[in-house]
Amino acid sequence: MNLRFTVDGVPTTVVIAAGESLMDVLRRIGKTSVKNGCDRGDCGSCAVLVDGRAVNACLVFAGQVDGTAVGTAEGLAHDGELHPLQSAAVEGGAVQCGFCTPGMLMLAVDLLSRNPEPDEAEVRSALSGSFCRCTGYVKPIEAILAAAGTLLERRS
Amino acid sequence: MKDKFKVVGINERKIDGRTLVTGSPVFAGDLDLPGMLHVALLTSPVAHARITRLDTSAAEALDGVACVLTHRNTPEMRYTTAGQGHPEPSPYDTRMFDTKVRFIGDRVAAVAADSPAIALRALGLIDAEYEDLGPVLSIDAALAPGAPVIHDEPDALDIWDAEHNIASVVSAIAGDVTAGFDESDVVVETTTETQYAQHAPLEPHVVVSSINPEGRITLVSSTQVPFHVRRIVARLLDVPIHRIRVIKPRLGGGFGVKQEVLIEDVAALMTLRTGRPVRFEFTRSQEFISSRTRHPMRVRVKLGARSDGIVHAIDMEAISNTGAYGAHALTVMSNTGSKTLPLYNKAPHVRFDGKAVYTTMPVAGAYRGYGGTQGCYPLEMAMDEIAERLHIDPVELRSRNHIRAGQTSPIFEELGEGRKGTPQIITSCELDACLQVGAERFDWVRKRAEPRGDGSIRHGVGMSVHMQGSGIPLVDMAAATVAMNDDGSFNLLVGATDLGTGSDTILAQIAAEVLGVPLTRIVVVSSDTDLTPFDTGAYASSTTYVSGWAVQRAAEEVRDRIVAVAATMLETEPEQLVLADSRVSTSDGRSVDLAAIGHRSYYGPDPAQIAATASFVPESSAPPFMAAFTEVAVDVETGRIEVLDFVAAVDCGTAVNPRLAEGQVEGAIANGIGYALTEQMEFTRLGRVKNPDLARYKIPGTMDLPPIRVFLVESYEPTGPMGAKSVAEIGINGPLPAIANAVYHAVGIRLTHPPFTSEKVWRALRAAGVGA
Structure with missing residues (x-):
């Protein structure tokens, strides 16, 4: 069947097989930021936005996202300028191996869209579906709080 | 001492940070080569058994299957998967595919096919029968009199006491502990028993192998030890070391589990047999059971x-x-x-x-x-x-x-x-x-x-x-090459292996410190056996201390060469010169910048590449x-x-x-x-x-x-x-x-x-x- 959706703002049509996951389709069309860490919804490395809400792409059938807007970490930067969440992650040492980072960024984008001024507990809660084995989450959480501040400043 | 540092001791941004936060395709699993085969692994369903029947004919006949490996068509030599230096301290007790399986999860067969789905379907067509030899599922069971012998093969090397299931022993003594306890005022005793635990890197093991028309194999692998992978795979497959190239791209966490050579041998052999690129990636389940x-x-x-x-x-x-x-x-x-x-x-x-x-x-x-x-x-x-x-x-x-x-x-x-x-x-x-x-x-x-x-x-x-x-000490060796470019920047080539730890960044910081330039003037190339000098790899907390010294030495040699060229240009003696802030200066205020020295080294007069390779073995x-x-x-x-x-x-x-x-x-x-x-x-x-x-x-x-x-x-x-x-x-x-x-x-x-x-x-x- 044909899947029609937008990926990072670009209208896209892909032929998909029955039962194919959104993760597999996104990786097949070159969105390799969508990482496969477990293929069963446990790790969060494949998190993407579907109409602005974070989901684990490995748990979504590609057919389910027909007509939606899908966002990945590859669509966060604009004209070479990093999204404040990305800048804060680099500045704050929040990236070690970087394998979980794209998924974690999408969870953070989702959080900040709903709650622009989260406290640490809210950030922890929002990231609870994303495993990281490198950082102990200390610096990723700090980075998200810092990015939230930057975004608020920009708006005011 | 530390106050003098300008780049070392600073919270520099990770040099691959931007690459990683933008989700660039920089991991081994992101490679997609034309005509690539996908591997599925059949593992043992019994803990300890001899394989009595293994019929792969139906799997081989399946449309889209390109290669099936078993104990019948793979090298028989014993080796160790532990990616350590040579001579290896771990016993040679492993075969690529053995006639005996020793745990639930042990290799039985591997299939390479046009798609992962076909490879999986082919696994289901392999007919295997096992003669159960009795599981041995604890330390006590292994040491019990009459316990089944797990390594009864005659060709294993360096097992301490195979008959009693003892892989290795070691002891060390100083003084006399019996007397020591007698002389003590208080004596306590504790026995702990720790569990099976897994590293769980977010990226499972993955390798993509390919071969070029000259017959050289390239393995892009999630490894902590590219040079050991090259040596071990070359020996196993009887291919000269120089015909194998191992590249470690960005790596999604290792923690030790990627010090093991667990997938590269299979992918390389399948590529040799088929001439096609092969991708072998552990599933999360295999990462738990069949890795380490x-x-x-x-x-x-x-x-x-x-x-x-x-x-x-x-x-x-x-x-x-x-x-x-x-x-x-x-x-x-x-x-x-x-x-x-x-x-x-x-x-x-x-x-x-x-x-x-x-x-x-x-x-x-x-x-x-x-x-x-x-x-x-x-x-x-x-x-x-x-x-x-x-x-x-x-x-x-x-x-x-x-x-x-x-x-x-x-x-x-x-x-x-x-x-x-x-x-x-x-x-x-x-x-x-x-x-x-x-x-x-x-x-x-x-x-x-x-x-x-x-x-x-x-x-x-x-x-x-x-x-x-x-x-x-006296085992690890790391080497680094520093080469000057014509704009006064430097290429830093290190065999050291960044697992996500940031070692590329900190090694570049050390080079930048010695060479008197900002971190942005150091271009790092790492972990490629064709391009970078030897390094034992990322294990035993070695990189900062061992690889760091190799980088410092190479950078110091290059610094001395630069100062010598500058001395000619400024018509003075090298001892009169200081390299700092991207310039070589005399005490009376004359100076020449690194870009001029770099340009001169390429285009003259007397052009010559300014570069050095240095090694370090810790004592x-x-x-x-x-x-x-x-x-x-x-x-x-x-x-x-x-x-x-x-x-x-x-x-x-x-x-x-x-x-x-x-x-x-x-x-x-x-x-x-x-x-x-x-x-x-x-x-x-x-x-x-x-x-x-x-x-x-x-x-x-x-x-x-x-x-x-x-x-x-x-x-x-x-x-x-x-x-x-x-x-x-x-x-x-x-x-x-x-x-x-x-x-x-x-x-x-x-x-x-x-x-x-x-x-x-x-x-x-x-x-x-x-x-x-």
């Missing part, structure tokens, strides 16, 4: 101390379960003693006995901490008990006993990596500062005196101290030190332990990049907390792993961890590059003993069998009559 684990260990520690608390005798006996194969069996077990016992060097009487035992269970291997993690746990619990018996504060007891700069321990010489060690005098140790800073930040004195808690919740605080190492392994403090709350009604706070004060010498160094410790502590509280591979009665996924094997998430507060104390290691020591492993050792000691402080029970799940703690509380 931490060695489960039973460790008994007997500790004698004088009435003033000075430790007088230590006896440590470790028996490790190495699983079906002896990867890292000898060396992990050696480090159980060698990375713990020197800490208490006042004791003249020390003995270590270690034994690694085969079972028909998943294979253990290298895991961050490398035996030190298993050894420091009973040792630090025994120290806690000594403190209690002698009414000495645990911090004070450590302070009275720990090794100091200028001192040595006989264990350094007696116990190395599976052989005699190297005598070593400690050249920096700021453990006193770690104890002081850690205790202050944690508020130890107050919390220890007045533990909080009410109702069923009991609070307690505990601490422990640790050492690790910085590489393997010692300067230990980093750490003091760990934690507060726990134990619910005596449910047995639930909550870690409320974790403080680690660390001496890693100069922190080349403090933020990245902190990150190493924070991540290691998180991993250690999981090891202490929740992480455990569980087995059925027949030896099948029950929880090979991240839902049932519980690694810590954001909601499971306390604040982890890391403090790097001021320190300078005279034998380290820019005063640095390595810091990757030590953090993981802290949580298990510190939490166990805190639980004792809270409820008076000594937990000896991690992970400390609610059920286990509840049972221990009931047995002790606490809170009932």
